[in-house]
Amino acid sequence: MPTSHDLNGLMKFLSRDEWSECFAEVFDDHFGPILGDGDMEFEELAEVLGDDRVMNLWGCAFEDFLTQDFEGEPSNIVDEYLKRRGWKENAQTRAYIGALRTSVMSLYEVSDVVPGQSPMARDLLRGGEPIAVKEGTATKTLKQWDKIAARIVPVRGKNILAGGVLPFTREATQSLFDCLLDVFGKKNARKLPAMRDEDLRAVASMFTLVWVVDALDKVMNMPMLQNAEGDEFMFHDVRFPLAAGATQEDITARLNGIAGMSQENAQFWNWLEYMPQGEDKPKEAGTLSLDTAMDNGLRVLGNVELKGGFCVYPPIPPSGRKKGRP
Template sequence: MAERNDISDLLAFIGREGHWRERLQEVVAEHLMPALEEFEIDQDGLADLLGEQWSGVLWGCGFEDFLSQRYEDGNIVDLYLKRRGWKETALNREYFAALRDGPVSLYEVSDVQPGASMVLRDLLSDAPPVTVREKSATRTLKQWDRIAVRVMAERDHHIISGALLPFRAEAVDFLLAGLRDALKLKKRDALRLTCEQLMGSAPIFTTAWLFIEIDRALTPAEPQFTNSDGDDVLFHDMRFSLTSGVTQRKVAEQLDRVRDFFPEGAKFWNWLAARKKRGSKASGGIMLDAEMEGATVLGSLELKGKTLLVTVNSAERAVKVEALIRSVAGDLLKSPLTTVRTVDQMRADQSHVGPREGADEIPPEIARQLMQDHLDKHYRETLDAPIPALGGKSPRQAVRTASGRKKVVEWLKYLENGSARPADGPIAEYDFGWIWDELGLRELRGWRA
């Protein structure tokens, strides 16, 4: 007797029916060939490029689409159930029928309960969100992920099909553009598809996913790191030796005269921006900068022995900070010796530093709390900071309009989803709920069936 959701007997039946086997191959090819031809690779090359684990999933996308096809001589599920349905369990018969009648769609994931369930909201229809029972996928999916899959009712609950594709943000954009083009919809038209339209668009989902994933695999993007000035990040460690006879106190007195050098003790200064940057040179890369008291930390200065140590994260800031230091203490310091490190070199240096021992080692629970406190402070300041994704408005300003609220919701989902990507650690555990509450968006954070 077949197991629940076991397709082995159905596959054997298709294999014995020559014209149905050919039709299955044609539908699978419809899902795969546009991308394979565009990137000039074959199916073996696709497996090598993306990994064997995706070969079965991609074939499954075509197979599930094939089960829904109606030909002049009928549908394969109807034919199989008529001839061999007596061999299948009631659940299996229901499962095949649900695959026959259920379209693939794009869903947003929320309320993930690992190993148990998740809530899926259909982004291409006005259907209410549903809670899906699922064990394996819920162990890897995170809040606000987007997935293409078939959702099916099973007795008193919902399940998903086996062919699930996780969609990156760029794949979502590619898919939506492809659907609009295929259905001849204008950009301003609401993308709300009927079941019939979704049924006919199944290959577009696979193609959109493949185009993005193959492109990423062939040309892996190196992350571009910039600071809030838009400068490329290159860490500059500058060592100014004190000239003969000069004391630390003398240098400190002169550094205290620089308006943007804020002392933390007698021998340490933070170089802070006079005002918040608005990212006039902002790029699409990863922005590396810290904030303190509502201002950007441009660098740090510290007196150690007979040396003034200065650290900044770009060549442009190195030039500026040297000019500031020279303007007040030029005759007290020698020309600096500068070490330049990339982000990768900085990471490598940090990885070779062993854990601190004894009293200097911070207990994990304390380190975790410190990180949580830092994130609280950072995001609280961010609520009043201009955000490029919000049209240069702060989140508090943007939520005052209906269109702004939608942008803030998407921005919050992006933050929350990105933070959840690491599997463990304090960032993954961070609860963004207070931010939704603070902005009056709690009712938009989650959907339940």
């Protein structure tokens, strides 16, 4: 969720019995078909797709839940929360929560992407002119003409990108259009008509389902990655907490004293192949080889980074943070 809008109070309100049962219905719309077909638990998705992606998916279901009216009174959690607890929130957060109440999930094409600044977003389903979106964090990963499923909400004169954002691949985009055409298209129609807000609200879970199917398909069919020596990659982060009282100068001296460690900047080291490891193993069929080398030809085995009170060792160099070449 956006850090500038604290939804913790609203999420705590979700734990009330009457709302937790309603949320379970929406949650099942978003994930029930996938989990049922794969005989999986929601938590198991994180093992395949990663924690960040799964939390983002949960956010998509939560934002959909905020828009829905249920039988009985109160019928909507946002209306009830603002009535009973709204006085605890600041004006910006109240406006944001109120905007989520009437938000719509749609598919957007982004353009004019400048890191840290507001990109433009064109609604591919409802039409209209591109609009400027106030969002700095997402611009670090978005590229020109990327497609994203998202909720863009007006808050006090600015268009805000809500927390549940799903980057859509070309395949996922086509699948979404095909599904929407099946539901809303006329017989034998090849073009999707302009969508209405109420239609998109009715099929909000379709965005999640299409995205998950596409992501799982790509993960399950991903070729096995090997390094140049023929060893299989296992992606992970190893984090070593720094001892109490340890200074950056102490850690730097220790790391610089290890053979093969090459300091890139104050907090980042490349771990280089110190001695030749023998001939490379033959590659297996259906695998991809991923290897990184410095400009001087030395192979990069991994990285070490000082970050947030930890010494972090990821095995694959993050893009743009090494001098080596892939």
